[in-house]
Amino acid sequence: MNPRMLPYMFILPVTLFLCLFFLYPFVLVAGQAFTTPAGISFDNFREVIAYWKFPVSLRNTLLLAVIVVPVQLALSLLMATMVNRMQAGRDLVLYVWTIPLGISDLAAGIVWLAIFEQSGFLNSLMVGVGLVDKPVALLGYQNPVLVFVAIAMAEIWRATAIMLVILVAGMGLIPKEYYEAAEVFGASPWKRFLKITLPMLRPSLQTALILRVVLAFEVFAVVVALGGSLYPVLMSQIYSYQFDLQNSSAAAALALIVLAISIVFTLVILRVLRVPKGATI
Structure with missing residues (x-):
């Protein structure tokens, strides 16, 4: 085998997987979104937006x-900094903080429902x-702000660990010599964080923010568990079109709008947090 072909052989399984389980379904969904009984048009998009x-x-x-997302970013930065400075018990603390990652969205919603429901x-x-x-009925229609707060708290508890893991890994890659040199020149911990940690952590911040923002637009199960129909979101509307209204074309159109x-937002994050050439995550 030609050695030049070896890298392509390694990525071939991943490429086939993406084509089969992402690109092919995406083409089908896109085709369905633009297809109407009258032919190809934007009628499904107009119907969705007009609703x-x-x-x-x-x-x-x-x-x-x-x-x-900003609250999760602040918390994950604080938690990652604490973990990075620990001399003992670091792995245990990190494990405890990442436990919510092992819980499904619906299970997390049910956990917080047990806190806020009338018998909770x-x-x-x-x-x-x-x-x-x-x-009292805390999650009733009389308390829309409290419904939002409950959903936000559940999301913060459930998904902050996603950003935390990425930022802990990124901080571990920052050379310690930078901090030692800054300390020698009298830089305060806050200044070292602003001048060393944040700039060097930009690739990890970029990755964490893109991942979290994309997932934020796909929030569904937590909202359904805590808010039901009181707090409609885009993903719940897609579900309603697909299964309640049996309108797959409208569901596909709304899915493309979410995409x-x-x-x-991904392009905005990439623009704001541009990673210099040669930087690593």
């Missing part, structure tokens, strides 16, 4: 992403300390 729930779902999805922990605590006389939004 009264679309702006509400888009607003809710964007609001959730705008609130949750939070109501029991409030009754126990005398804040209320009897359990387009994800691509736009």
Whole structure:
């Protein structure tokens, strides 16, 4: 075998996998989105955008992403810095913090539902300390802000570890000599973080933010478990089109809209956090 062909042989299985389970289904979905009984048109997209729930779902999805992702970024940076400085127990702490990664989205939603529901922990605590006389419906339509807070807290708890793992790995690649030199010249810990950690961590930040933002637009099970129909998001609308309304073409069109939004935000992140040539994650 020609040695020049060896790298291509290694990536061949991955390429075939992506073509079979990503590109081929994507082509089918795209074709379905643009196909109507009258032929190829944008009618499915017009129908989806004209539906009264679309702006509400888009607003809710964007609001959730705008609130949750920055909080997760700040928490993951803080947690990664703490883990990176630990001399003992580092692996144990990192393991405990990443436990939510092993829990499915729906299971995480049910865990937080057990906290906020009328017979849940939070109501029991409030009754126990005398804040209320009897359990109240915290996640009812009367409390839309609390529904949002519950969903945001569940998402922060469930998915912060995704960014944490990436940032811990990135911090581990920063040469210690940089910190030692900065300390010799009298740089404070905060200045070392701003001048060394953040610039050197840019490739990892880029990867973590892109992954988390894309997943933020795909939030579904946690929202359904905690908010149900009280907090519609884009993915719940796709589910409704596909299974409740039996309109696969509209579901495909909305899926492509979500993909387009994800691509736009990905390009913005790539632009803002451009990685210099030769940098590693």
